[in-house]
Amino acid sequence: MSEPFPAHECDACGARYGHDPAVCRDCGAEAFDTVELSGDGRLYASTVVRVPPTGYEGEAPFVVGLVDVGGPEGVRVTARIEGTERPDPDADVAFVGETDGTLRFEVV
Numbered sequence: 001m002s003e004p005f006p007a008h009e010c011d012a013c014g015a016r017y018g019h020d021p022a023v024c025r026d027c028g029a030e031a032f033d034t035v036e037l038s039g040d041g042r043l044y045a046s047t048v049v050r051v052p053p054t055g056y057e058g059e060a061p062f063v064v065g066l067v068d069v070g071g072p073e074g075v076r077v078t079a080r081i082e083g084t085e086r087p088d089p090d091a092d093v094a095f096v097g098e099t100d101g102t103l104r105f106e107v108v
């Protein structure tokens with residue numbers, strides 16, 4: 001089961017973002033509402049990180065992917081992909097939470 005995915009929706013134009021954008025890329029507004037989308041997603045692309053950035057040394061290797069989440073009105077986000085070291089292209093994934101600003105999905 002996936003958790004609801006909290007997306008950021010521009011107050012002015014309705015554009016949606018997976019990560020807090022601070023400024024809307026479509027209209028320049030700075031006010032956003034949180035909208036809960038379905039946490040069911042699909043992997044768009046992924047890569048295995050073997051040489052981790054500072055602060056993640058103990059966690060490599062891990063998988064980072066681009067995920068389309070929330071259906072047709074959803075968003076594309078960069079996220080940690082858990083439960084696999086080599087996900088299939090187009091794998092179905094489910095949102096499981098956010099830790100220290102890192103969105104986490106696991107392969108279904």
Ligand SMILES: [Zn+2]
Nearest residue numbers: 010013024027
């Ligand atoms: Zn906007």
